[in-house]
Amino acid sequence: MSGATITFILIFVSLGLFIWGRIPAVMVAIGVSLALFFTGILPANQALGGFGDLTVVLIASLFVIAAGLEASGVTTWAGQLLIKHAGDSRNRLMIYLLLMASLFCATISVNATVAALLPLCVVLAVRLKIPTSQLLLPMCFATHGATMLTLIGAPLNVIASQAAEGAVNRPIGFFEFAVAGVPMALGTIIIMLLTYKWLLPNTSGPSLPRDFSAHATTLIEQYRIEDGLHRLRVRSSSSLIGAASDAKSLEGVSDLSLVAVLDTKTGEPLQRPNLAEGDVLIVRGDAQAAGR
Structure with missing residues (x-):
């Protein structure tokens, strides 16, 4: 069996495992790397080289920062401030939430932002007695719309910067993406404000995922x-x-x-x-x- 055939088989197997969801994604990813090594397709330094890649380290560190924001109470403070100024106005709440999501995305990347703000959105939905979908989906759209505000807004930005450095000996600047990122972020926010009442579903999940249920006591204590x-x-x-x-x-x-x-x-x-x-x-x- 050729290396290309083995590689395609591993791609489809890993994709199936990702969709199945019973095995943690990190275990699937490590398993693919080890499979490529043991089948002789990749040498050990390439199969395990990703663990020391600067892009991987940067993305992992941003998740640590996101966890620190929650553990230190920054997201709690931000949520309380947002509730205080938004009051009972859904439109004002939506504007503040989308702006906060965009700002977080510009500083700690899209994935870390969603991880940090997900508990906040659930809290706001409970406090204001509105479906969680009305806040979670706009937050996700706003963060993805703000990925090009800075270099660290998304992992692909960092990869593109490294590719540019290899091609023209100059990486992409920290704010160079903002030429396209600012209009995209503002456009996303405006579209969400104009359409969320009609396009977003009015649903709340029957329960929270098991890995999120550990936040229950914290949410009650910190957000009252x-x-x-x-x-x-x-x-x-x-x-x-x-x-x-x-x-x-x-x-x-x-x-x-x-x-x-x-x-x-x-x-x-x-x-x-x-x-x-x-x-x-x-x-x-x-x-x-x-x-x-």
């Missing part, structure tokens, strides 16, 4: 979003004992959506597939429905 969130403890007589620890356990209560499930022993997000006595359900919805 107790309103609309309820803690329900599974009692010994509850019919929920043995039920699946996901949104299926609340299928009979249409007014509630599951935010997180906490383990009765550790207080951490539940890792078991089924509920047990003492587990705590954090739900969002009507207080009367939660009290039933």
Whole structure:
């Protein structure tokens, strides 16, 4: 079997695994590199060279900065400031959120911005009692529209700069992308403001992903979003004992959506597939429905 055939097979297998989603993407990526090495297509220095590539290190460091912004309370402060000035105006909230997303993207890249602002958007949706889709989708569009404001707005910008340096012995400047980036960012914001009322879906997920549910307690403490969130403890007589620890356990209560499930022993997000006595359900919805 030729090297080209093996490479195409690995591409389609990795694509299938990415779509399947059961194996972490990082494990799939490392597996492809190792497969290329063991099949003799790439030598060891090329198969593992990406770990020391400047572009990879830069992108990874930006994710660290994004985590630092959340851990240090910067996103909390920004969210509280946004809520304070936006008030009850949806249009004003949308403008502030899109501008914030664009600014973050220009400084910590598109992927790190989405990771940092995703909890904030969920908090705003809960506080203002609006569907999460009405904030998450505009935030994502605004960040992608602002990727060309600076050199670090997107990984492709850094790769293009390195390619330019190799071709003409001069990298692309930090703000050179802004010639096209500023009109694109402003145009994205204007289009979203003019069309979000009609084009965006009015939906909220029945539950949050397991890897995001760990933020539940942090969101409650830092953003003070107790309103609309309820803690329900599974009692010994509850019919929920043995039920699946996901949104299926609340299928009979249409007014509630599951935010997180906490383990009765550790207080951490539940890792078991089924509920047990003492587990705590954090739900969002009507207080009367939660009290039933």
